[in-house]
Amino acid sequence: xxxxxxxxxxxxxxxxxxxxxxxxxxxxxxxxxxPIAQASARALSDALGEVLPQDCTPCTTAxxxxxxxxxxxxxxxxDAGGNVAAYAVKTVSGGFGGPIELLVGVYPDGRVCGxxxxxxxxxxxxxxxxxxxxxxxxxxxxxxxxxxxRKDGGDxxxxxASTITSKAYVKGVEAAVKAVKSLGGQGxx
Amino acid sequence: MSKLSLIARGLVRENPTFVLVLGMCPTLATxxxxxxxxxxxxxxxxxxxxxxxxxxLVSPVVPDKVHIPVYIVIIATFVTVLQLLMQAYVPxxxxxxxxxxxxxxxxxxxxGRAEAFASRNGVLDSALDGIGIGxxxxxxxxxxxxxxxxxxxxxxxxxxxxxxxxxxxFVMAPGAFLVLGYLMAIFRKFIKK
Amino acid sequence: xEYFLIIVSAIFVNNILLAQFLxxxxxxxxxxRLSTATGMSGAVCFVITLATVVTYLLNRYVLxxxxxxxxxxxxxxLVIAALVQMVEIVLKKVSPSLYKALGIFLPLITTNxxxxxxxxxxxxxxFSFGDAPAHLMGLAxxxxxxxxxxxxxxxxxxxxxxxxEHLELNNVPKAFRGLPIALITVSIMxxxxxxxxxxx
Numbered sequence: 001x002x003x004x005x006x007x008x009x010x011x012x013x014x015x016x017x018x019x020x021x022x023x024x025x026x027x028x029x030x031x032x033x034x035p036i037a038q039a040s041a042r043a044l045s046d047a048l049g050e051v052l053p054q055d056c057t058p059c060t061t062a063x064x065x066x067x068x069x070x071x072x073x074x075x076x077x078x079d080a081g082g083n084v085a086a087y088a089v090k091t092v093s094g095g096f097g098g099p100i101e102l103l104v105g106v107y108p109d110g111r112v113c114g115x116x117x118x119x120x121x122x123x124x125x126x127x128x129x130x131x132x133x134x135x136x137x138x139x140x141x142x143x144x145x146x147x148x149x150r151k152d153g154g155d156x157x158x159x160x161a162s163t164i165t166s167k168a169y170v171k172g173v174e175a176a177v178k179a180v181k182s183l184g185g186q187g188x189x
Numbered sequence: 190m191s192k193l194s195l196i197a198r199g200l201v202r203e204n205p206t207f208v209l210v211l212g213m214c215p216t217l218a219t220x221x222x223x224x225x226x227x228x229x230x231x232x233x234x235x236x237x238x239x240x241x242x243x244x245x246l247v248s249p250v251v252p253d254k255v256h257i258p259v260y261i262v263i264i265a266t267f268v269t270v271l272q273l274l275m276q277a278y279v280p281x282x283x284x285x286x287x288x289x290x291x292x293x294x295x296x297x298x299x300x301g302r303a304e305a306f307a308s309r310n311g312v313l314d315s316a317l318d319g320i321g322i323g324x325x326x327x328x329x330x331x332x333x334x335x336x337x338x339x340x341x342x343x344x345x346x347x348x349x350x351x352x353x354x355x356x357x358x359f360v361m362a363p364g365a366f367l368v369l370g371y372l373m374a375i376f377r378k379f380i381k382k
Numbered sequence: 383x384e385y386f387l388i389i390v391s392a393i394f395v396n397n398i399l400l401a402q403f404l405x406x407x408x409x410x411x412x413x414x415r416l417s418t419a420t421g422m423s424g425a426v427c428f429v430i431t432l433a434t435v436v437t438y439l440l441n442r443y444v445l446x447x448x449x450x451x452x453x454x455x456x457x458x459x460l461v462i463a464a465l466v467q468m469v470e471i472v473l474k475k476v477s478p479s480l481y482k483a484l485g486i487f488l489p490l491i492t493t494n495x496x497x498x499x500x501x502x503x504x505x506x507x508x509f510s511f512g513d514a515p516a517h518l519m520g521l522a523x524x525x526x527x528x529x530x531x532x533x534x535x536x537x538x539x540x541x542x543x544x545x546x547e548h549l550e551l552n553n554v555p556k557a558f559r560g561l562p563i564a565l566i567t568v569s570i571m572x573x574x575x576x577x578x579x580x581x582x
Contacts (some may be wrong), residue, residue: 004251012249015257021266028270029452035277043280096579119284123361160434161357164579210561213410213493218403261463265456291455291502295495299406317460362401363572368559370565378557 048088051105051114052077055083065179072179086113089176095168096127104176112143115173127165147174192317205298206329212298215289217365223346226334229280230327231234235271236321240264241307246339248308260303268294300309314379336368385526393528394578399538405496409539419543423536426485429491430500433462434528438502438521458501463492475529500528
């Protein structure tokens, strides 16, 4: 089938194939760059709308909050008067099947406004409910209390048979609240 | 061999999952529901058809000693193209299948077909072979996904069939191996005599 | 981050074969005899650790500074393929005895998705340990993770080969002979490993 191998045609062939492939990849990258950016921007603005209060405009660029050596992305939302209405903080915590990435809306006083799972790899039918189970997600709205599941003496009802996921979720929300509280303490805003 | 039988062959006689037993990793990992299985199958089919076609075109001029690296570069290129396209137009699907999209590169089905078929046949036949094997893979993944979804979450393609949670073990790792094992035995007993 | 946690989690809780489904093909292929399973485990261990270190550095110091992360897949697979070849050549010259033990398994490893899987996992944003996303992991943590993962691979493989050798002596229904019964056995092993999930 193939031609005889010698150094010259091997090098030429590999070089040629790599050149063509890089060209194809570069072209695809340029073509898809815009839609990819749009897709992720849309996902972000949808998520921000869900976790923040209705009557405010979130800013779409994140500022970092650094707390205990971890950096959190924080989106500030202001009401019509330009006052800070709430913050949306992105947190990551280790669940059962991998990381759970959360976007948590927090009022400046530290109450939780809303939560949304951005990505997770929990078991379908078990931990994956953390993204859809309304009973579980709604208990965070306006929550201020002990950040732990009831089994550990806290105020959160865990998802049935998914304690590890629930704990990770609670931990993520708590981290966001702490980050926002640290902002207030420093008087940045 | 007729063109039609080239396609049909991949579905039963050379079914990549139940007969050739290739590409087991995505088969087990992504079939938590029928829809996921279907999507993974289609993604693999996309790469399989394109890489088969290109490899059948270039193989006559590729020196023998470097043919494997050349094939791998071609396959990896199409996988990356697929990654970019999926991120752009179906970001949710891309997120669900996650790691297993880049891992199509090392799916033995793709390199296996390149070596065994595409490098020795014409463009059209190679494309048809890609369609056949790809369809066989998609079909198997969908069936495995369907069985696991029905038993594990009481639903089919996302529609609830009966109330309750189903047997959760089927959605988790042990269920994947168990369902594949039983389906393979059933396939051998009744379909492939 | 605690190394101990990484090790326990990679070997038992998120066992690469039984929970993450990576590297199944060679697992089913070479696990019919204990001696080949041991050889393969050794080779995989070696290559995964080495490949992870190299791809980590490549990603950190070449791809990331130039914003070329989308080339990860293609760059990693080429590096791994080249690395496997190099390991083979070096091993042949330096330690013929080790080459004799691992040599025949090395070419198979290029298409072992466990190697590429671990390499991508270590640099991906969608994966984390404890509370930190994986792409923030340092080189030391990544190396420990890669090594522990491959030990987990070896453990599952060798245990399974032991079971499979006994399985061959039993009278199994015809349709189940070979792979189907092997898969069902793996399923039971995976159930056993699920029991570890509570400890981390």
